[in-house]
Amino acid sequence: MRKMIIDTDTASDDAVAIVMALQTPDIEVIGITVVAGNMPVKQASINARYSAQMCGKTPPVYDGIDTPFIRDPHRAYFFHGSDGMGEMKYPDPVQQPEAEHAVPALIRLIRANPGVELVTLGPLTNVAAALLQAPDIVPLVSRCVMMGGAACTVGNITPAAEFNIWCDPEAARIVFRSGLPVEMVGWELCRGEANLSDADMRYMKEQINTPLAHFSIDCNASAIRANRTWLGDPALPLPDPVAMAIAIDPTICTQSSLHYVDVECEGIFTRGMTVVDQLDVTHNPDDLAGSMWAVHRAKGKPWVRVCWAIDIPRWKSLLYKTVA
Ligand code: RIB
Ligand code: CA
Numbered sequence: 024m025r026k027m028i029i030d031t032d033t034a035s036d037d038a039v040a041i042v043m044a045l046q047t048p049d050i051e052v053i054g055i056t057v058v059a060g061n062m063p064v065k066q067a068s069i070n071a072r073y074s075a076q077m078c079g080k081t082p083p084v085y086d087g088i089d090t091p092f093i094r095d096p097h098r099a100y101f102f103h104g105s106d107g108m109g110e111m112k113y114p115d116p117v118q119q120p121e122a123e124h125a126v127p128a129l130i131r132l133i134r135a136n137p138g139v140e141l142v143t144l145g146p147l148t149n150v151a152a153a154l155l156q157a158p159d160i161v162p163l164v165s166r167c168v169m170m171g172g173a174a175c176t177v178g179n180i181t182p183a184a185e186f187n188i189w190c191d192p193e194a195a196r197i198v199f200r201s202g203l204p205v206e207m208v209g210w211e212l213c214r215g216e217a218n219l220s221d222a223d224m225r226y227m228k229e230q231i232n233t234p235l236a237h238f239s240i241d242c243n244a245s246a247i248r249a250n251r252t253w254l255g256d257p258a259l260p261l262p263d264p265v266a267m268a269i270a271i272d273p274t275i276c277t278q279s280s281l282h283y284v285d286v287e288c289e290g291i292f293t294r295g296m297t298v299v300d301q302l303d304v305t306h307n308p309d310d311l312a313g314s315m316w317a318v319h320r321a322k323g324k325p326w327v328r329v330c331w332a333i334d335i336p337r338w339k340s341l342l343y344k345t346v347a
Contacts, residue, residue, distance in 0.1 A: 032060025032145030034107035056125035087125025091191035109244030151194035170266035172297030189295030218258035
């Protein structure tokens with residue numbers, strides 16, 4: 024069994040990603056740690072536990088840090104609805120969160136399960152706090168698949184930044200500099216043909232037609248509406264499920280390369296921008312780029328795996344398989 028920890032700010036796309044992991048037979052989700060982002064931790068925890076309940080599973084859920092390290096919290100009510108789940112008014116889940124806080128839980132679970140795969144679906148506040156407290160966990164994590172950032176492209180919450188990174192850029196910078204084996208899945212990979220089209224959603228509801236298929240679309244009702252009105256896009260973007268698909272089956276990422284990545288924390292227009300050294304220009308002999316990249320070069324060769332393309336049909340068929 025592959026062991027996985029999911030760190031999530033559970034709203035409706037996280038919910039589908041959690042279902043995908045729990046419905047994959049060879050994956051054991053040994054913990055779900057909750058971070059604030061889309062929702063305050065309290066609501067995100069309810070949403071995570073309800074998603075697990077939909078799968079008939081009770082993975083331990085640990086509530087975590089409810090505000091970014093430095094920045095004011097911003098929630099995504101406009102996109103995911105007031106409850107984060109399309110205002111479906113689901114009943115409260117039976118399962119309660121564990122007493123242990125998410126940060127000590129992350130450290131304990133990683134130390135007890137060397138080789139564990141960590142999938143992050145929200146801001147990096149919990150993960151960064153764990154790294155600051157216990158840098159020894161870095162070599163114990165075999166993969167850190169991160170839904171986050173925008174690799175050399177536009178952002179979704181500002182023209183320069185993707186929401187998870189923008190929420191807590193200081194935390195994200197700590198994670199990208201830590202040496203953790205990050206596989207960066209930017210939001211751009213869920214756009215275009217990777218969106219669930221109306222036909223895809225009809226297929227899920229009418230052909231697959233299982234409770235999980237209906238849940239996956241129903242809880243995204245606000246996201247569908249928001250995407251149509253805000254971006255004029257008649258489809259459903261699922262960034263967290265795309266990242267989870269790559270976590271479950273790495274070959275779904277069809278093009279990737281290793282780079283240094285850092286995060287803009289001082290910019291006004293560029294706060295939270297993921298700066299990918301795509302052309303390896305920070306290696307110039309005179310170090311013209313300045314010492315800001317020395318902290319990366321000191322660790323040796325670039326280690327962050329940036330995903331540039333996915334196999335869209337295989338991403339969708341994996342989603343269909345897990346909800347079927
Ligand atoms: O930018 C998309 C990301 O922000 C997704 O993880 C979504 O759930 C929100 O957290
Ligand atoms: Ca998320």
